[in-house]
Amino acid sequence: MTTLACIIRPSVPPARVVSLARAVEAAGIDEIWLWEDCFQTGGISAATAILAATEHVRVGLGVMPTPLRNVAPMAMEVATVEGMFPGRLIPGIGHGVQPWMAQVGARAASPLTLMREYATTLRALLAGERVTTSGRYVRLDDVALDWPPARAVPVPVAATGPKSLRLAGQVGDGVVLEGSVGLSGLPGALEHVAEGRAVAGREDEPFPVVQFVTGGTGPDVVERLRAELTTWGQDVSDDERLATHAIWGDAQQIADGVRRFAEAGADTVAVQPAADDPDLERLAGVLGEARELLGAG
Template sequence: MAMTTLACIIRPSTPPSRLIPLARAVEAAGIEEIWLWEDCFQSGGISAASAILAATERARVGIGVMPTPLRNVALTAMEVATVDGMFPGRLIPGIGHGVQSWMSQVGAKAASPLTLMREYATALSALLAGERVTTSGKYVSLDDVALDWPPARPVPVPVAATGPKSLRVAGEVGAGVVLEGSVGLPGLPATLERIAEGRAAAGKDGLDGFPVIQFVSGGTGPGATERLRAEVNGAGSDVADDEQLAGYAVWGDAQALADGVRRFGAAGADTVAVYATDDDPDFERLVAVLGEANELLGKDS
């Protein structure tokens, strides 16, 4: 079994002035992937990812995710291809249907987010594979569009999903799936089953080669469990004790964090992307302990 990848998330609530120092700290700790996401109306995913890639040497940067209603698919393809051309193979450009209330707020809400996702992911993947695309869908229309500077190799595009229908679509058109923290260990079995159904419907075999990226709350130091329990319950779960909390979060010293990552890996997560609570008093300390946990995980391979 391949080692589960431990990644670190820098939340969009982080001030832009802090992004590069924190990203450099993550890379210095030996963590190979840094993940971001776009929340209205905070940091932009492509701009933040580009700056972090330029300021680091090896780390891969995932965006989990960019909301499709906000972005014309051709523009997304241009931006992703440009970044990949500068930093080949280091950008993981995830897409999702966005938070519907925010999409309404900016006048971009789609009547059928699933239709949009199916059309968008299909067109984006084709453009990033260097294809010339003509399509006329409900939401995505392209007339003889091809990138002048396509990636040297196709760039995989994972899709975020939560509900059963969106999970099936992710399996059908995505090159991986991004799962928010509310899924957790209790939700992973049914989640993976729905994804597999979508892949089967598209004539694809199983989940081999289909990365599952699970976001997980994490913490270390005094008060970590209290902060994490408040975070997890605030996101809609109902955990009353540490045993239940372990289904959604990892915490403690390096060994405990490594053991937590292993739990999620054994349940089917290929990447466990850990994010601190917004009220964590020392993100750099968490990064350092995650780096130690990553070393322990490396001994598994």
């Protein structure tokens, strides 16, 4: 069954995050995904608060920028949260938005090199290995976690361009695709991922595909979604084009939209509300109804 997730955007005030997460869990949704955008809600802190306030919902971080954190404290944070809430954290990593990385003095000259070194080292540390490495960006001397996770923690990698997608296939435990990929771009993106997996000899390993999709419900939803996607540079001038980048309507319509993305290769469809969505709790409820329809189908 395809996983239907709900995204809590970092523009949601911190004081609302926990109550909204509880509403998402109460609706029966299995996963919540968070962004970590500069300079809004912190990913690890928000995820930990959500996990402490809920009982079973999984929380994905989509994604934490690798330039912002040394890989050793990143591993420490992930291992600590995993130890407190086993099996409920999905710690995704990515290049980060390059202008933001430059703004904080952390932009890497070669994001691909950084990702290769970082993902490889993070996975090793989380696996309980003792690591010594001297790369271009990642340098550790005899580092091992005192409290490594008791289970393997998958680390998905976010990617957009062909080189990043191939790298995600090589060094990630899954891929996170942002909304710009869309329904029409999903099969091609997964071809690049498959090329990377083949190079690394990882074709037989589990490799979940998480696709972010803008979505909503309510009487004015089409206008809201079209306005937002237009500001992101998407051509959504008619409903057919809008449907390649968005899911909207009642529970049945949203379930049908999720199925389209699943048929194109997505294992998890994470619905991200528009920035001006007037009722996030209502959206969570409709997503919960759609999940039931997906399970029945």
